Amino acid sequence: MRNLIKGKSGESSELQVGYTKSQEQHKEGDIWEEGGKKWILKEGIKQTYTKLDKVKKEAILPLFCPNCGSLMKKRLDSKMYKIHNKCFDCVIEMETKLKSQNKFEEYSLNMRLKNAEDAIDDYEVYLLENLNISNNQYVSEKGEIERWKGGQDKEQLAKEIKENVAELKLKLKQAQNDQT
Ligand SMILES: [Zn+2]
Numbered sequence: 001m002r003n004l005i006k007g008k009s010g011e012s013s014e015l016q017v018g019y020t021k022s023q024e025q026h027k028e029g030d031i032w033e034e035g036g037k038k039w040i041l042k043e044g045i046k047q048t049y050t051k052l053d054k055v056k057k058e059a060i061l062p063l064f065c066p067n068c069g070s071l072m073k074k075r076l077d078s079k080m081y082k083i084h085n086k087c088f089d090c091v092i093e094m095e096t097k098l099k100s101q102n103k104f105e106e107y108s109l110n111m112r113l114k115n116a117e118d119a120i121d122d123y124e125v126y127l128l129e130n131l132n133i134s135n136n137q138y139v140s141e142k143g144e145i146e147r148w149k150g151g152q153d154k155e156q157l158a159k160e161i162k163e164n165v166a167e168l169k170l171k172l173k174q175a176q177n178d179q180t
Contacts, residue, residue: 031128124165
């Protein structure tokens with residue numbers, strides 16, 4: 001019905017048959033848009049969702065390194081800043097120090113685990129957002145658009161996404177425990 005009201009064309013009309021708009025009730029962990037803002041229900045409280053804004057900000061390279069204050073102009077500065085929030089030289093210095101203290105292995109492993117966890121989080125956000133953008137289409141991992149009828153499948157899919165994410169995180173935790 002929503003697509004009809006919005007006047008979206010190109011949608012197969014048969015998909016609208018038997019479709020009822022699901023109620024605007026949100027569960028823990030739900031992300032939705034309302035009044036031009038992104039919201040998330042966390043610990044039962046409706047909060048603005050800022051993770052993606054944070055990612056956007058971090059992607060912008062400031063002129064100077066926040067750690068040493070030197071001008072960041074190298075290609076590697078940009079790459080390192082995104083990961084460590086400091087310039088390439090500062091990262092080299094930090095890693096040299098860690099190596100001298102025999103802490104580099106541990107640091108390196110923690111970085112990889114953190115990256116993996118961030119990637120899982122981003123994946124979950126991406127999937128849930130796509131789910132919330134449209135009630136009757138969903139972009140699969142392969143980039144194919146999958147459609148379905150009604151709101152029931154959307155909920156089922158959201159549940160599956162969350163279950164998969166939880167499983168991935170559990171595996172990550174297990175990998176972490178195996179290493180330490
Ligand atoms: Zn620096």
